[in-house]
Amino acid sequence: MNPVNFANNLKDLLNGQNVHVQLSVPQLVEAATSRGEAVLTREGAVKAETGKYTGRSPKDKYIVEEDISKDKIDWGAVNRPISSDVFENLYNKVIEHLKQQDALYVFKGFAGADPESRLAIQTINEYAWHNLFAHQLFIRPTAEELAAHEAEFTVVYAPTFQADPAVDGTDSETFIIVSMEKKIILIGGTEYAGEMKKSIFSIMNHILPEKGILPMHCSANVGHEGDVALFFGLSGTGKTTLSADEDRKLIGDDEHGWSDNGVFNIEGGCYAKTINLTREHEPQIYDAIRFGAVLENVVVDDDTRIPDYHDGSLTENTRAAYPIQAIDNIVDPSVAGHPKTIVFLTADAFGVLPPISKLTKEQAMYHFLSGYTSKLAGTERGVTSPEATFSTCFGSPFLPLHATVYAEMLGQKIDEHGVDVFLVNTGWTGGEYGVGSRMKLSYTRTMVRAAIKGELHDIETDKEEIFGLQIPKQITGVPSEILNPRNAWADKEAYDKKAKELSQEFQENFKKFGTVSADISVQGGPAKI
Structure with missing residues (x-):
């Protein structure tokens, strides 16, 4: 034909x-x-079920x-x-x-x-x-x-x-x-x-x-001074939560392009997860689910037509689709200038990575290619302890071209626009999952806001030895003892052992990229042990 x-x-x-x-x-x-x-919910959203395939x-x-x-x-x-x-x-x-x-x-x-x-x-x-x-x-x-x-x-x-x-x-x-x-x-x-x-x-x-x-799987927002920030992160890392800031306007929550003109949203709406959704924790999403919104696989009471967002009996992957205009604090149209700050989010259940660290361009390209976070015990059948998981460029299922094409473009744009890049661990501190504790959201918000405001641009740092990360010595409003993850562990030898294990996971994953420049693989990654 x-x-x-x-x-x-x-x-x-x-x-x-x-x-x-x-x-x-x-x-x-x-x-x-x-x-x-489909059926209508009490608020006027359309609720449909997708049968056998819920993802x-x-x-x-x-x-x-x-x-x-x-x-x-x-x-x-x-x-x-x-x-x-x-x-x-x-x-x-x-x-x-x-x-x-x-x-x-x-x-x-x-x-x-x-x-x-x-x-x-x-x-x-x-x-x-x-x-x-x-x-x-x-x-x-x-x-x-x-x-x-x-x-x-x-x-x-x-x-x-x-x-x-x-x-x-x-x-x-x-x-x-x-x-x-x-x-x-x-x-x-x-x-x-x-x-x-x-x-x-x-x-x-x-x-x-x-x-x-450069197409990007990330959320983006902008401040009153036109300062744009990008947030990359896999599911469970806090991308939606941290990019929703009452003092900044949302450009988009999931897919963006970065051109010579700046950043733009690829979409005109949002496709938000709704499992365990509450107005208290996600008011923007909760209030956006009204007439015209689409609910996928959300359990709805037959009589009252009230959605039960805590019911995952159809699937844990319950979703809501709605136009971005259903959110009040947005940029419309969804375009803005060049980013000043990029935040890579990871939920490190091993408790190894710092709560925040500043990356060189080479480290940014390495961690962009790696796209690391970790699965928790009990989240999937057979997962009995934390497992490292990697999604190339934070969106491997959607990349038709070789990953290095996107990484090289990111590096060029970081250089061209003088962007500060940070790695933020929203996971565990003081020990791995089951030993330590989850990083307090209030501390993470404080660190991210400080990074976006430029307060961490020229601060004094300590160099973490295994991953080579630059850790701020102090950030106003955050206890200094948690900034260096090794200091937060009571058992320093246990930390060293776990950090070496995680670095080896990174290196093993990175082999799939084949011949990547030494600037990225050597200068950007953890030291070989």
């Missing part, structure tokens, strides 16, 4: 009598509830091996190749499946709040609630922008179409296939709406570096 046939097939589908384009939020809410896809399906994700991209993609366990023939066969089947549905929903919008580099996208959805999700998560066009909108990438999403692995060349009934050449993302066999969000992010991670723009 050639590109003209692809374009014609898509045009035929969109011209069908069953197609509804750019419905409003109330219209999509009505469609989702009247069709039995992403990374083993069912593929990239089509095409001339345009095959020499650029970092092929492997994350970026799995699939042939054009398999893709085209499934594409034809999905198109025919969608033509038979009683209704299809189309959203037209953008990824990227910077008009100079944004990507025009559209989603074609079998479910109204999926289309509502896309409407809330991506950037909504003005009437003028909509009139001139021509999609560069299209998401074709057929959750009720299941592949036959024996015939269709997939590993299961589920598939998420990206064709860079045809500019199509084909999704089927799963109802988990987050596949749309992450697929578009993966596309941006592919195309933005070619424009000299």
Whole structure:
């Protein structure tokens, strides 16, 4: 099949009598509830369940091996190749499946709040609630922008179409296939709406570096003086909590680009975890879940329609999707200047890393590539003691290119804009998990605010021996005895042993990057012991 046939097939589908384009939020809410896809909560949010799949399906994700991209993609366990023939066969089947549905929903919008580099996208959805999700998560066009909108990438999403692995060349009934050449993302066999969000992010991670723009899996905020801060961190490290600051405006909570103009949000909404959500601890998220928001797999009382955010019986990965405008303290549009501060967050359950340390550019690139945090005992079946876990660039499932492409770009931008970079441990102090205690959030907030205000720029530091980290000797409002983690341990020999073990985990993980410059691998990483 050639590109003209692809374009014609898509045009035929969109011209069908069953197609509804750019419905409003109330219209999509009505469609989702009247069709039995979802129910309304007391606050007016749409609540849907995703059945078998309550999270992403990374083993069912593929990239089509095409001339345009095959020499650029970092092929492997994350970026799995699939042939054009398999893709085209499934594409034809999905198109025919969608033509038979009683209704299809189309959203037209953008990824990227910077008009100079944004990507025009559209989603074609079998479910109204999926289309509502896309409407809330991506950037909504003005009437003028909509009139001139021509999609560069299209998401074709057929959750009720299941592949036959024996015939269709997939590993299961589920598939998420990206064709860079045809500019199509084909999704089927799963109802988990987050596949749309992450697929578009993966596309941006592919195309933005070619424009000299660094795509980043991070949150971002800005102060009254225009001082931008970025927060990188895996789940459980406190990224959402620490980036939500009443004295600073939120740029975005998850995906950003860093161009020659500054930082911009890739999305137009937020996709927040809601397990154990309370207004006391996460007031912005709690209050944003109102009419038009989408709740995924949250248990809701049948009679009162009150969500129970503490009930994880469907999944621990309960989610809420809502437009960023549902939060009061934001930048709108979601663009700002160049960052002055970058914060890498880790929840080190080994109690080894300092609560805060200042990184050199080489250390920043090393820790960016490493993307370290730790799993706790009991969080997953079989995890009986803390385990180191690494996610490259704090977003390994979404990186089509080799990780060093993103790290090199980060290093260049740190140099160009004189950015201060800090590693912040929100995990344990005084001993590993089960011995020590969790770092107090109030201390972490104080340290992060001091870093962002520039108070740690020229302070006196001690050098930690194993990781080579520069530790502030004192920070106003934080007990000095906790700043150096070795001093916080009663058993110094036990600390030394645990620190050496963790450094070896870092070094073993770093081997996967192959030939990385000595500036990063030697100057940026822990000393070989």
